[in-house]
Amino acid sequence: MRRLPIAALAAALLFVLVWNVSVRQAALFAIGIGMGATLAGARFGFTTGWRNLIVARDPRGVVGQAILLALAALGSMPLLVQFPELKAALAPPSVSLVVGAFLFGLTMQIADGCGSGTLYKAGMGVPLNMGILPLFALGSFLGSVHLDRWLALGVIEPVGLVDHFGAAGALVATFAGLAAAVVLALAWSGVKGHASWLDRRWLWGAVLLAALAVLNLVVAGQPWGVVYGFGLWAAKLATAAEVFDPAASMFWSQPGNAEILRQSVLLDVTSITNIGILAGALWVAAGTASAGRQLTAVQWLIGLAAGFVMGYSSRLAFGCNVGAMVSGISTGSLHGWLWVPLAFAGTLIGLRVRRRFGFDAA
Amino acid sequence: MKRTAYLKSAFWGALALFLAWDHARAPRIDLRFEPPLIAAGSGQTSTAGHCALPK
Numbered sequence: 001m002r003r004l005p006i007a008a009l010a011a012a013l014l015f016v017l018v019w020n021v022s023v024r025q026a027a028l029f030a031i032g033i034g035m036g037a038t039l040a041g042a043r044f045g046f047t048t049g050w051r052n053l054i055v056a057r058d059p060r061g062v063v064g065q066a067i068l069l070a071l072a073a074l075g076s077m078p079l080l081v082q083f084p085e086l087k088a089a090l091a092p093p094s095v096s097l098v099v100g101a102f103l104f105g106l107t108m109q110i111a112d113g114c115g116s117g118t119l120y121k122a123g124m125g126v127p128l129n130m131g132i133l134p135l136f137a138l139g140s141f142l143g144s145v146h147l148d149r150w151l152a153l154g155v156i157e158p159v160g161l162v163d164h165f166g167a168a169g170a171l172v173a174t175f176a177g178l179a180a181a182v183v184l185a186l187a188w189s190g191v192k193g194h195a196s197w198l199d200r201r202w203l204w205g206a207v208l209l210a211a212l213a214v215l216n217l218v219v220a221g222q223p224w225g226v227v228y229g230f231g232l233w234a235a236k237l238a239t240a241a242e243v244f245d246p247a248a249s250m251f252w253s254q255p256g257n258a259e260i261l262r263q264s265v266l267l268d269v270t271s272i273t274n275i276g277i278l279a280g281a282l283w284v285a286a287g288t289a290s291a292g293r294q295l296t297a298v299q300w301l302i303g304l305a306a307g308f309v310m311g312y313s314s315r316l317a318f319g320c321n322v323g324a325m326v327s328g329i330s331t332g333s334l335h336g337w338l339w340v341p342l343a344f345a346g347t348l349i350g351l352r353v354r355r356r357f358g359f360d361a362a
Numbered sequence: 363m364k365r366t367a368y369l370k371s372a373f374w375g376a377l378a379l380f381l382a383w384d385h386a387r388a389p390r391i392d393l394r395f396e397p398p399l400i401a402a403g404s405g406q407t408s409t410a411g412h413c414a415l416p417k
Contacts, residue, residue: 022393022396022397024397024399083403086402089414091415125366125373127369130369133373148417151416218401219400219401221402221408222401222410222412223414226413228413256410260410263388265384268410268411269411270412320413323413327414
């Protein structure tokens with residue numbers, strides 16, 4: 001497929017949104033397209049960055065991600081203080097966060113894509129990620145249904161760095177944390193000279209994604225997220241099929257969620273950016289060689305199962321690499337800082353599983 | 363190659379079908395309640411869903 005027809009279709013949907021939904025949703029769709037095009041164009045994969053650091057001692061991806069977080073925090077934290085109507089991605093540290101982040105880090109390596117990675121790779125036409133997306137949605141939905149039982153195991157109130165220390169204090173703490181992570185990554189890698197740890201592709205990806213994440217916050221009033229939209233889509237289908245009663249669910253019976261479930265998916269902030277990411281990645285992939293690889297039946301089965309667990313665990317962890325890590329850390333939520341080491345620990349196991357089932361050779 | 367093309371068609375077809383189905387079953391969008399283009403400075407706090415929300 002050529003890029004022009006895709007651009008025409010995206011423009012048509014943009015027009016439909018402006019005319020029939022709202023200018024804000026149209027703007028968020030455009031932001032999503034930018035995110036998808038950047039993720040796919042720069043191949044900005046959170047999963048790959050972590051894998052490259054551990055397996056190949058290549059820190060460039062992790063340094064790129066740290067730059068993204070630092071720039072997004074630099075843009076977001078002062079805005080959160082300046083405009084009280086903007087919300088941070090605050091989530092409560094909990095047992096569910098510990099279990100969810102670990103499982104997410106484990107399964108994202110098997111599925112070869114986190115939340116945003118699954119989206120942009122599905123948009124680019126990578127077969128496994130296209131197959132994973134519906135199962136990710138199902139897992140995310142089931143995670144939301146079970147969330148109250150997980151929260152009953154132990155939870156404390158969300159901690160926001162901006163609320164506690166102000167924008168300047170939160171920025172200093174965030175930069176210090178990110179600098180420590182980069183120093184650790186460089187020490188592990190043993191690299192010398194900036195050419196071996198700073199890559200142009202990761203750098204421009206980080207700058208553009210940070211700008212788009214801040215824009216998302218300014219326009220939507222809340223940070224960038226991915227997982228909520230997936231769970232919503234599955235919840236809609238389950239409700240329509242009468243296999244699920246939202247009134248019996250702690251999560252979906254909340255007035256805000258119940259209303260979002262009832263109304264058009266085009267009004268949902270996360271869904272519209274998700275669709276934009278798919279469209280942006282499709283546009284980038286058009287005209288290029290397919291990135292698909294041949295997998296065995298067992299690899300397909302393992303990959304799809306990992307996608308389902310990834311959806312479920314991301315709901316328990318209050319987000320994926322985007323909702324918890326990028327948005328959590330850049331808006332000063334403690335849960336983002338807890339998410340990263342737990343998911344990284346899971347990744348260490350996930351890489352072994354990945355190797356055991358021959359995904360690296362595929 | 364052919365299988366990937368079928369998969370792509372099924373994927374995008376399913377997404378388009380889902381959006382069309384949802385549009386048909388959801389209540390009509392009332393444009394009178396359209397939110398301001400930019401949330402920052404609007405005075406209206408977002409009530410949208412997010413993955414960080416515990417409920």
